[in-house]
Amino acid sequence: MSLATAAAVAAGSWATAAYLDAKFHLRKDLEAISRLRTGAKEYERVVREDKVCFWYVLEEQCKKSWDNRAIWSREGGIYTFGQLYEESIRYAQWMLEQGVKPGELVAMYMTNSPHFMFVWFACAAIGAAPAFINYNLEGKALMHCLDVCQTRLLIVDEDAGCQKRIGQSRSEIEARGTRIAVLDSSLKQQIAARPVVRPGDELRKGTKGSFPYCLIYTSGTTGLPKGCAFTLQRIYAMNGHNQPICGGIPGKDQWYNAMPLYHGTGAISSSCSLLQGIAIAIAPKFSVSRFWNDIYDSGSTFFIYVGETARYLLNAPPHPLERKHKLRCCYGNGLRPDVWEKFQTRFNIPEVGEFFNSTEGMFSLFNHDRGPYLRACVGHHGLILRLMLRNTYIPVRIDHETGDIWRDPKTGFAQRTSYEEGGEMVVAVPNKEAFQGYWRAQAATDKKFCTDVFKKGDIYYRSGDALRREPDGRWHFLDRLGDTFRWKSENVSTAEVALTIGQYPGIAEANVYGVLVPNHEGRAGCAAIHLDPNHTGPPVDYNDLLKYLRARLPRYAVPVFLRIVKESTHIHNHKQNKVPLRKEGVDPKAIGTEAPEGKGDVFLWAPPKSDQYVPFQPEDWDKLSNGQARL
Template sequence: MAPKVGSTVLLFGCGPTGMLLAQLLKLNGTANLDLAKRLNLADSFVAISDTNAKEDMDTLLQSHPHGFDLVVEATGAPSVLEQSIFYVRKGGTLVVYGVYDDAAKIAWPPMRIWTYEITILSSFCSTLKFPVVMEYVRTKKLDFGGIVSKTYRIEEWAECLEALERQQFVKAAIQGIRPGDLVGMYLHNSAEFVFIMFAALTIGAGPALINYNLEGRALMHCLAVAETKLLLVDLDAACQGRIEGSKQEIEAAGTKIVTLDAGLKQTIQSRPVVIPGDELRAGMRPDFPYALIYTSGTTGLSKGCPFTIARTHLLGSHFSPPFGCKRGKDVWYSPMPLYHGTGIITSSTMLLAGVGIAIAPRFSVSNFWPDINASGSTAFIYVGETARYLLAAPPHPLERAHKLRVAYGNGLRPDIWQKFQARFNIPEVAEFFNSSEGMFSLVVWARNGYTSCCVGHHGLVTRSLLHNVYVPVRIDFDTGDLWRNPATGFAQRTSYEEGGEILVAVPSRDAFGGYWRNEEATNKRFATDVFKAGDLYYRCGDALRRSPDGHWYFLDRLGDTFRWKSENVSTAEVAEALGRYPGVTEANVYGVTVPGHEGRAGCAALHLEGQPDENFVSGLLQYSKANLPRYAVPVFLRVVKHSSHIHNHKQNKVGLRQEGIDLEKLGVHERDGADDMIMWQKPGSETYVPFQREDWEALSKGGARL
């Protein structure tokens, strides 16, 4: 290169050879060196990604519009090399110093090289300069801090080669993943799932946990959010089929697909155990994802929610196991999907706490009690309607012959809580209320009747401290937004006993870490000028109430509550009441549009123990009238053969709402719903009767009024 004294140099690449070359350049007279601010070599620093090189590198042109005398490309990234030519000033030199893949190709405009009279050099290995370099080493003019991790003597050569082999294995194993990257995981439940998650974290990367039921556009969206270079895929035939359908798009986006098959597992097991160095994790920040978890996506494309390292530390499981568990004694049974927050966070933090876990491939009613018995589990994780599935099953000889002490999860409805504990002999329930976003969190460890059937409890002191932090407000259910006074524009606070959507007072938008790379969706979670100009609140999106003695109860998800006869109907309250009626296995309540009527009428999708007869439906109607406000009594019933749930066992109302009571639409969105029966409380009737095509037409023409 023979740089002249005072030459300006731009060096891309902060690897070991790049750092040494930078020092050699500075020792040989270059004045201005743009490189990482490390070893006090650089005058300025610009971070450049492999996949978005041009945009990142454009920053340099703003401060150096005429380019540099000497540009050295030492990253080995073809995209960076391709752009490097544009940073060489007239009469300057470009040095191709990186090591590139054999198949790599770049495009340079010949006119640029000609008009700028650019000299292009390359360097492989020049032994002629070894004596000079060794003299620099001997005189300690080269700083190896952070570059050389260990020094070996000649007689330790064999040990050195062994260490080098292990290092190469680590590089091969991480498939080009670098600290700060996210590793895509499209995997069923397995022990390897947890191993891979922790392996990613040990090299400074994070896991992006993708629902293995996704395909096409929804799958591509999740991969784009994570910007992952590596997607690990389950060997399961259905998973392989879904990935194959998008393979070209995935690979075109720069993501490598690797199947977790027996061959890969064997290769890994045959290698020596290597602990990645601390330097790989040195740059991990508290706001980096411990795991990137995606929202369910029932109303649109999934959003990425980082469950951060800081949030994991705040759980405190690594200091002391929760719920009275003992290290080395307790075992948690985990049948929930590990790509779902409750499954992976609970399971992985139990391991951090020193408590064992038993992972089931998936939730299965028939395998549940044999698994519990075989694993000796003392606790298990539930989500959504899993407790109801177990109650609906015939008695199992092992359902009380177990070591279970506590059930932990969210979604245990009050109508089955105590039935569940009594039938299966489960002394304690730990129910939590939270979301992937994690801004409003409650938990109750119910070891007696006082704290049963609620989602949280706050004592007098806590209620006082949080009075202006967790604030219930009135909702405009027609728009789904906060109700605001037409005169002042401010919202209306409701009493805790009445309840409403819970707002969380925050000092700034930074209090919510936000959705991963989705600023627009993040901003929608905030409400401003709520009670006074300039205030700021986070919207949790759920309605809850709190009793005078501090018990919190879930009312509804915002968007599920509907208005009928000028009243707000809570689907959760109606479903809880119907779920207590004998013969009802599950009730999923939602609002449906009715021709010629304002608002939405209540409809309950009922999964029953048997076929409904006249006594059942008339008795259900009379029961509903006795236990619900008149406006909340369902006008319609949909008797279903299969319950509608999303992948995490929570109820799904979207397809049911879209089909409504239009008989022509049955089965369009609910694939198993074509043969469902719609019934209704016909005006003047004291029972539910089948809803026919002529009834729809009568409503449409105004011949019938509800």
């Protein structure tokens, strides 16, 4: 073969390989598989060496990056990796003095600060683990969380609100054998004065992969919070300890986090960054007014988001620093499709790392968006992963009346839907032990499984989320199970309706849910609308909005009712909360009983055969109640 012929063949082969890679995303899939295999091998190694405790990873990284910045905080100062290491050891020695033993959980009722990380890593140094309690909880919910983790030590932030809430339950907390330690300036000084004496390896000996990296609680919007152990094995499995996300570079990049550190996204992203040798910047909480100053002053290149934080920033007036920054990527979950491109364009943020996961961690997707192709997706699988996971991640039909998986009346089996249509995602597991389960809550754990789904004896984990996947592997979120409702014998996706409403000029956000109406089957659509306070155009024309929605949505999906809210409907983790609004419905007597701040909200409705949204009055409810009016 001549040189020219060989060159032509090589060029042709390269072109073919490039074409196949572009079409089927082979290289991306192989990189993802390699990451998982590397994590599995690393886990096997630490098990052999009895170094499962992540303290060893942190220790190695701190020694490697000793003089590099580890933590930036406007209120709490700047710490190097060396200082992070030494402070963690001092806190560890203090914990030992408090009687904390390996294998125990230490409850943390703390706001965001560098000391949050010191306490967390100190737990690892002595073979213990932290239980992160939402510092907004009080009373019954707080006591429940303490009962779940069965801690003997509760570390409380010096914040006045935290101390007040704990103080209200102090006698009950102490009666259950839990000691309260308030981390005020005096205690911090005492701890800082301790010598740096590394806790011995014997404290971490025998740590199992099933032991918590941390215990995180669910948000508790539909009941009391449930504890989920983010296990040490899971950290290794996701290779989160040594392979930076989105190409982060140790010594160069820095992650800004204003999300609650008691919440999974903020906690795992921030801690893994430190384990990788990448600095973090910590803010006490998310604030639109201070966000860009923090980003600029800290020099952060990534920031962590959850839920509607991007919308908050978009709804704010222009800030002189909103494009004068070093940000190249935002990372988190819940970035809505209707704000995705607007957010990137306005603030000049070229990359988005959107992941889809839950506290339980059984169904996980990731999308590193670096261009239009993957915009507004919650994940992407190339051909290899689609083939590998075709019988692992499976969409099934849902009975929206019961909220359960639909079962064939004759066979009793579920119906698998196409990926393009989507459905609730169920995950094939070999047995119930594949899911770590809720901490000390077997009944709640059992509810996450379904059996005899496609054949007798099989077992699947229920994600509780409905998604669809395009033929090319792009995943899209449809709805949270329980949010989708049935109206006029059709299933209404609240996410789809909210997306459409959110694109109307002058509307900052829509929270869509179904409400019960007397003498009607199913639930009628209601949209809680928060108007954009910075909108400079004409005010929202609700009659035009109705026309707009009917042109873009199926008739059954157009909300019958509108609730004009004065405040956004978010909970502590910046995600929408439909529960109180759904409970109140549109019964005038119920308004304000579940969401007190909404007592003065204005209600509109589209009466039968009407082309307008008009005020919804108590007499209209009476007519619906006694059957004089039907929708």
